[in-house]
Amino acid sequence: MATEVFMPKLSMTMETGTILQWFKQEGDEVEEGDLLLEVMTDKINIEVEAYASGTLLKTYYEENAVVPVQAIIGYIGNEGENVPDAAPPVEGASEAPAPVALEEETEETAEAATEYQANGEKVRATPAAKRLAKDKNVSLQEVSGRGANGRIHKVDVEEFVKSGPKATPLAKKVAAGNGVDLACVQGTGANGKITKGDVLGAGSTQQVAAPTSEPRRVKMDGMRKVIADRMCQSAYTAPHVTMGTEVDMTNAIQVRNALLPIIEKETGYRLSYTEIIMKAVAYALRKHPEINVSLEGDYIVYKNEINTGLAVSVPNGLLVPVVKNADQKGLAALTAECKELGRAARESKLLPANMQGGTFTISNVGMYEVDMFTPIINQPESAILGVGRIAEKAIGVNGELKLRPMMTLSLSFDHRIIDGSPAAAFLQTVKRSLEEPYQLLV
Amino acid sequence: MREITYLEAVREAMSQEMRINEDVFIMGEDIGVYGGAFGVTRGMIEEFGPERVRITPISEAAIAGASVGAAMTGMRPIMELQFSDFITIAMDQLVNQAAKNRYMFGGKGKVPMVVRTPSGSGTGAAAQHTQSLEAWVAHVPGLKVVQPSTAYDAKGLLKAAMDDDNPVVFYEHKLLYKASGEVPEEQYSIPLGVADVKREGTDVTIVATAIMVHKALEAAAELEKEGISVEVIDPRTLVPLDTETIIKSVKKTGKCIVVHEAVKFGGFGGEIASIIAESEAFDYLDAPIRRLGALWIPMPYHPEMEKAAIPQVPDIIQAVKDTVAFR
Numbered sequence: 001m002a003t004e005v006f007m008p009k010l011s012m013t014m015e016t017g018t019i020l021q022w023f024k025q026e027g028d029e030v031e032e033g034d035l036l037l038e039v040m041t042d043k044i045n046i047e048v049e050a051y052a053s054g055t056l057l058k059t060y061y062e063e064n065a066v067v068p069v070q071a072i073i074g075y076i077g078n079e080g081e082n083v084p085d086a087a088p089p090v091e092g093a094s095e096a097p098a099p100v101a102l103e104e105e106t107e108e109t110a111e112a113a114t115e116y117q118a119n120g121e122k123v124r125a126t127p128a129a130k131r132l133a134k135d136k137n138v139s140l141q142e143v144s145g146r147g148a149n150g151r152i153h154k155v156d157v158e159e160f161v162k163s164g165p166k167a168t169p170l171a172k173k174v175a176a177g178n179g180v181d182l183a184c185v186q187g188t189g190a191n192g193k194i195t196k197g198d199v200l201g202a203g204s205t206q207q208v209a210a211p212t213s214e215p216r217r218v219k220m221d222g223m224r225k226v227i228a229d230r231m232c233q234s235a236y237t238a239p240h241v242t243m244g245t246e247v248d249m250t251n252a253i254q255v256r257n258a259l260l261p262i263i264e265k266e267t268g269y270r271l272s273y274t275e276i277i278m279k280a281v282a283y284a285l286r287k288h289p290e291i292n293v294s295l296e297g298d299y300i301v302y303k304n305e306i307n308t309g310l311a312v313s314v315p316n317g318l319l320v321p322v323v324k325n326a327d328q329k330g331l332a333a334l335t336a337e338c339k340e341l342g343r344a345a346r347e348s349k350l351l352p353a354n355m356q357g358g359t360f361t362i363s364n365v366g367m368y369e370v371d372m373f374t375p376i377i378n379q380p381e382s383a384i385l386g387v388g389r390i391a392e393k394a395i396g397v398n399g400e401l402k403l404r405p406m407m408t409l410s411l412s413f414d415h416r417i418i419d420g421s422p423a424a425a426f427l428q429t430v431k432r433s434l435e436e437p438y439q440l441l442v
Numbered sequence: 443m444r445e446i447t448y449l450e451a452v453r454e455a456m457s458q459e460m461r462i463n464e465d466v467f468i469m470g471e472d473i474g475v476y477g478g479a480f481g482v483t484r485g486m487i488e489e490f491g492p493e494r495v496r497i498t499p500i501s502e503a504a505i506a507g508a509s510v511g512a513a514m515t516g517m518r519p520i521m522e523l524q525f526s527d528f529i530t531i532a533m534d535q536l537v538n539q540a541a542k543n544r545y546m547f548g549g550k551g552k553v554p555m556v557v558r559t560p561s562g563s564g565t566g567a568a569a570q571h572t573q574s575l576e577a578w579v580a581h582v583p584g585l586k587v588v589q590p591s592t593a594y595d596a597k598g599l600l601k602a603a604m605d606d607d608n609p610v611v612f613y614e615h616k617l618l619y620k621a622s623g624e625v626p627e628e629q630y631s632i633p634l635g636v637a638d639v640k641r642e643g644t645d646v647t648i649v650a651t652a653i654m655v656h657k658a659l660e661a662a663a664e665l666e667k668e669g670i671s672v673e674v675i676d677p678r679t680l681v682p683l684d685t686e687t688i689i690k691s692v693k694k695t696g697k698c699i700v701v702h703e704a705v706k707f708g709g710f711g712g713e714i715a716s717i718i719a720e721s722e723a724f725d726y727l728d729a730p731i732r733r734l735g736a737l738w739i740p741m742p743y744h745p746e747m748e749k750a751a752i753p754q755v756p757d758i759i760q761a762v763k764d765t766v767a768f769r
Contacts, residue, residue, distance in 0.1 A: 128696050129728065
C-alpha cells in the first residue's frame with residue numbers, strides 16, 4: 001500500500017503552501033528522511049522530508065503550485081503499485097472545503113493549480129486574458145496584471161508573450177542567484193521554456209547581454225508580495241505617528257566595550273548595540289505596558305509576554321524573527337539568540353515558530369549613514385522602533401559644547417490605540433536606560 | 443432630405459397610416475384641439491375628426507381597457523398616455539389582458555394596439571412625471587417595447603408597431619420631441635428587434651437607449667479626441683432585443699458599458715449585461731461590464747438635482763476611461 005505525501009501544515013495559520021521545488025522526481029528511490037521537496041508558506045521556505053521509504057510513484061503538482069494543507073501531493077510506495085491518476089480530494093473536507101479543482105480530472109487540476117498566486121489568492125484575470133493565456137500556453141501566475149487589484153487583462157498576456165524568455169520558477173531562482181541573464185539562455189523545455197538545466201549550462205558561457213531599451217520587469221515572488229500586502233495593510237489601516245529622540249550613547253558604548261569579551265567568551269558571539277537596545281526596549285515595555293498592545297476588533301489586548309522582533313534584511317526582502325520574553329533574558333542570551341536567528345533568516349531556515357508572537361519590532365539601520373526614518377508598524381503589533389547610526393555630534397553639556405556619540409531613535413506607533421503622551425514616555429524610558437544603562441540592572 | 447422633429451415624425455407616422463388604414467384610430471386625454479400633453483396630435487382632430495381622434499375621460503385604465511377591446515374586435519387602436527408614469531394605472535389591462543389574450547385564446551384573437559407614451563426626465567416635472575419604467579413592461583411576455591432615439595427611427599418604428607398584431611409599448615422621450623433629423627416623406631418601416639450601430643468604434647461598446655444614445659454619441663466624440671474609439675449601439679427595441687448585434691460588438695471591443703436613464707438598480711441594463719455575460723462574448727470580455735443609470739431615488743424636482751440623478755456626458759466619459767484604463 002503506497003503512502004501518501006501530504007502538503008504539511010507547518011503553522012497554526014497555514015492554509016496553503018507553495019511547492020518551490022521537488023528534490024526527487026517521479027520514479028526516484030526515496031529513503032525515509034530524505035529531502036523530498038521545498039515548500040514556501042507565508043514568508044519562509046521549508047524543506048520537507050520523506051516519512052516513508054520506497055519509490056516516489058507520483059507527484060500531482062508542478063513547482064510553484066499552491067496547494068491546501070493536508071492535500072495529497074504525491075505517493076511513495078513499491079514500484080508498479082497503483083495510485084490515483086489525479087490528486088485525491090482533501091480528507092476531512094467538512095472542516096475546510098477542498099477547492100473544487102481537486103476533485104476534477106488531472107488536467108483540470110493542473111490548470112486550476114496555476115490559477116492561484118503564490119500568496120494563495122486566486123489569480124484575477126478577465127475572460128479575454130484567460131482565453132489568450134490558454135491559447136498561448138501561458139501560466140497566468142507569471143503574468144503581472146495592470147488592472148484593479150492586479151487583474152490581468154488581455155494586453156498583459158500579450159506583453160508577457162512578447163517579453164520573451166519563459167522560464168520555470170526554479171530556473172529564474174537559479175538564474176537570479178548565479179547572475180545569469182535569461183535572455184541569453186536557450187530554453188529546452190516545453191515551448192522553449194527555460195529550465196534549471198539550461199541556466200546551469202549557460203552559466204559558464206554567459207556573455208554580457210546587449211543593453212535593451214525595455215525595462216526589466218520582475219514578477220513579485222511570494223515574500224515580496226506578502227511584504228507588499230502587509231505594508232499596505234498596516235500603512236492604510238493604522239494611523240502612524242513617528243516621534244524621534246537623540247540618545248547620548250557614551251555610557252552604552254562603555255557597557256558594550258566592557259561586556260564584549262565576556263559575552264564572546266561565554267557564547268562565541270559578539271555583543272552588538274542591537275542587543276543592548278533590545279534590552280532597553282524590553283525594560284521600557286515592562287514599564288509601559290500600554291505600548292505592548294494589539295488591536296483585536298474592538299478590544300485592546302495587553303500582551304503578557306514581551307517578544308521583540310528584529311528586522312533582518314535578506315537578499316530578496318526582509319524577515320522579522322522574534323526573540324521571546326526578551327525582558328527575562330540577559331545580554332549574553334539575547335546576543336546568542338539574535339545572532340542565531342539572524343543567520344537562520346539569511347539562510348532561509350527560520351521556522352514558523354521563530355516568526356510568530358512578536359509584540360514589538362526593532363528595525364536597526366545603524367550600519368548605514370542614516371539618522372532617522374519613519375518605520376511602518378509590523379501588524380498586529382502597535383509600535384516599532386527605528387534605530388539610526390551612532391555619530392559624533394556637538395551637543396550642549398552643562399553650558400559647554402561637547403562632541404558626543406549620538407544615536408537617533410524613531411518610534412512609530414498606532415495612534416488608534418496609543419496616544420502621543422504614553423508613546424513619548426516610553427521613548428524617554430528607552431533613551432534614559434541607554435544613557436544610564438546601569439538602570440537595566442535594577 | 444428634409445429635416446423634421448421627432449414629434450413631427452411621430453405625428454406623421456400616425457397620420458399617414460390613418461389616411462390609408464380605416465382601422466387605425468387614436469385615444470387619449472386632451473388629444474383633440476389641445477393636441478395632447480406635448481402637442482403630438484395637434485391638428486389631427488381637424489383632419490380625422492372626433493370619431494378617430496377620441497378624447498377620453500381621465501382614466502388610463504379605461505383607455506387601456508377600451509383599446510384592448512377595440513383591438514380584439516378588429517380595430518388597430520393607438521392609445522396615448524400623457525406621461526408614461528401613469529402606465530401604472532393601465533397596468534392590469536396591459537399585463538393581464540393585452541399581453542395574455544392572444545395566448546390564452548389559442549391565437550384565435552389578437553391584440554394589435556400601440557401604447558404611445560412620453561417618458562424620461564429633464565423637464566423639471568418631478569418624481570411622478572419623469573420616470574422611465576420600461577423595464578416593468580419589458581418583463582412581461584406578450585408586450586413589445588420600443589424606445590426610439592431619433593426622428594427617423596421614431597417614424598419607422600411606429601409604422602412597424604402599428605403593423606404588429608401584438609401590443610407594443612412605444613416610449614417617446616420628452617426631451618427628444620424637439621430633436622430634428624432627416625426623415626423620408628414616404629412611409630417606411632423599421633423592423634422591431636433590429637439594433638442600430640449609431641457609431642462604429644473598436645475600443646469600447648456603449649449600449650445606450652433613448653436619450654442616452656445622444657449622450658453616448660457626445661461622449662464618443664469627446665473621447666475620440668483622446669484616441670479612444672467608442673462604438674455606440676442603440677437597441678431601439680428592448681423587446682424583441684437584438685442580442686446578436688450587441689454580442690458581435692462586445693466580441694470586437696472586449697469592453698462594454700450599458701447606459702440608460704432608468705434607475706440602474708433593477709433596470710434593463712442588468713438584462714443586457716447578463717445576456718452578454720451568458721453569451722459567447724464572455725470569453726472576449728477584457729474588463730468588467732459597467733452600467734450607468736439613474737440613482738436609486740425618486741427623481742428630484744430641482745433641475746440641478748434632476749441632472750445629477752441621471753447619467754450625464756461626463757459620467758459616460760469617465761466610465762469609458764475607467765474601463766479602458768482597467769480601473
